[in-house]
Amino acid sequence: MDDNDIRKSVCIIGSGLSGLTCGMRLARAGFNVTVVEELASPGGLLAYTRIGREYLELTPHHLRKSDRSLLALIKEMGVEDKLSWFDSTWQGRASHRKVGYFDGGFSCLISSLAQEIIDHGGRICFSTTVAEISKLGSGAYRTVCVLPNSTRFVIDSTYVIFTGSCRTFINVSHGLPIAMDDRDTMMNVTYSAKISAFMVLKRENSQMFYQQMTKGADMPFDRIINHTSAFGQRGYGGSVVYLVGSCQVTDPLWIESDADIMLKFFAAYRKLYRSIRKSDVKSWRITKIRYAQTEHYPGIDLTNPCENLYVCSTGLAKFNTAETPENRMELAVMLAGKICSEIVAKEARSEAEAESATEVISLTREQAEISRS
Ligand SMILES: Cc1cc2nc3c(=O)[nH]c(=O)nc-3n(C[C@H](O)[C@H](O)[C@H](O)COP(=O)(O)OP(=O)(O)OC[C@H]3O[C@@H](n4cnc5c(N)ncnc54)[C@H](O)[C@@H]3O)c2cc1C
Numbered sequence: 001m002d003d004n005d006i007r008k009s010v011c012i013i014g015s016g017l018s019g020l021t022c023g024m025r026l027a028r029a030g031f032n033v034t035v036v037e038e039l040a041s042p043g044g045l046l047a048y049t050r051i052g053r054e055y056l057e058l059t060p061h062h063l064r065k066s067d068r069s070l071l072a073l074i075k076e077m078g079v080e081d082k083l084s085w086f087d088s089t090w091q092g093r094a095s096h097r098k099v100g101y102f103d104g105g106f107s108c109l110i111s112s113l114a115q116e117i118i119d120h121g122g123r124i125c126f127s128t129t130v131a132e133i134s135k136l137g138s139g140a141y142r143t144v145c146v147l148p149n150s151t152r153f154v155i156d157s158t159y160v161i162f163t164g165s166c167r168t169f170i171n172v173s174h175g176l177p178i179a180m181d182d183r184d185t186m187m188n189v190t191y192s193a194k195i196s197a198f199m200v201l202k203r204e205n206s207q208m209f210y211q212q213m214t215k216g217a218d219m220p221f222d223r224i225i226n227h228t229s230a231f232g233q234r235g236y237g238g239s240v241v242y243l244v245g246s247c248q249v250t251d252p253l254w255i256e257s258d259a260d261i262m263l264k265f266f267a268a269y270r271k272l273y274r275s276i277r278k279s280d281v282k283s284w285r286i287t288k289i290r291y292a293q294t295e296h297y298p299g300i301d302l303t304n305p306c307e308n309l310y311v312c313s314t315g316l317a318k319f320n321t322a323e324t325p326e327n328r329m330e331l332a333v334m335l336a337g338k339i340c341s342e343i344v345a346k347e348a349r350s351e352a353e354a355e356s357a358t359e360v361i362s363l364t365r366e367q368a369e370i371s372r373s
Helices: 017-028 068-076 107-119 166-172 180-187 227-231 258-272 328-372
Strands: 009-013 032-036 048-051 054-057 083-089 096-102 123-125 129-135 141-146 152-157 159-162 190-201 211-213 223-226 239-247 281-296 309-311
Touching: 009 017, 009 141, 009 152, 017 032, 017 107, 017 328, 032 152, 068 328, 083 227, 096 107, 096 227, 107 123, 129 159, 129 166, 141 159, 159 166, 166 180, 190 258, 223 227, 227 239, 239 258, 258 281, 309 328
Parallel strands: 009 032, 009 159, 032 123, 159 309
Antiparallel strands: 048 054, 083 096, 129 141, 141 152, 190 239, 190 281, 211 223, 223 239
């Protein structure tokens, strides 16, 4: 790759909401965009699967009316007409809330963002893990990628945006000139893991609550989300129920097989709903999320730890505080927008500088020619 190809290029690590939003923004702004994703499909925490005639997220997601940046993005991507608002009943405080969900699930937003990147000449490399990011003598970044068959290849770019967890960033950025204090602060960002199960039940689930809390030492999950109680049965072929539990990766449950975890989750669910039998479960799926929720946030802004390199991770900022949005997807879209605006402005400045330098050079040449003649 020569210098011209590297100019105005960005390597984005992760194809979740943050990575795809950044990719779409920068591809539209004329950048040469490459997104690298270790999974086989896009979406990150918003990954989805086919259930009956529908797509369904592996973990429960909904929109809130307060998600202003996210709603603006949805409009911009032309999928606003697929979004509807539903009444939902939550157990505990603030029990009646409007929640937003798409016809066809969040897949419509994720696929339209991915398509926009491709339509603007970008590419998305799936099943590709970023193992290392280093800086070249020219000031460009080199991202080392590994394919499932262990083949390695590199992507050289002016900018890098990392959207995974702070822990993963630290692991892939050993050779970068990041201040020791910043590196330590990022190391101290801690996460809790989550195990999410969804079940499609043959029987109509008559639960009135959309979200129910199930605190108790003997419960392997702490939240039940009755997806269909708010969004309807659609083409799922039954009622969809999510069971979500927080845990640490050192907990014995984390390393158990999906089948054993499902047995434990279902046994606990039956303690609450005795009428549901094993034979009522049409299908189920377990999803383990290693870096699901930040427990300890950094007190400083670490989104730009070294020049032209950005960490666009919701793990860096607390959500649902007086200053930050209530929902994490909103935070992700806001952060992606801020970082992309910075990159576009920076690039515009360096293009203007390069242009004025060219003008100076041609002026000097003209003067030299005049004085020669
Ligand atoms: C159970 C659960 C329920 C939630 N519900 C809601 C909700 O209802 N509303 C809401 O607003 N938010 C919700 N959230 C939060 C929301 O899902 C996230 O804020 C949002 O999806 C984050 O997107 P992201 O792109 O920043 O990160 P991610 O989705 O985590 O994307 C990061 C991507 O980077 C990839 N990656 C990481 N490391 C590498 C590497 N080395 N090489 C290549 N690829 C790599 C990962 O595979 C992943 O695809 C929920 C989260 C969880 C866990």
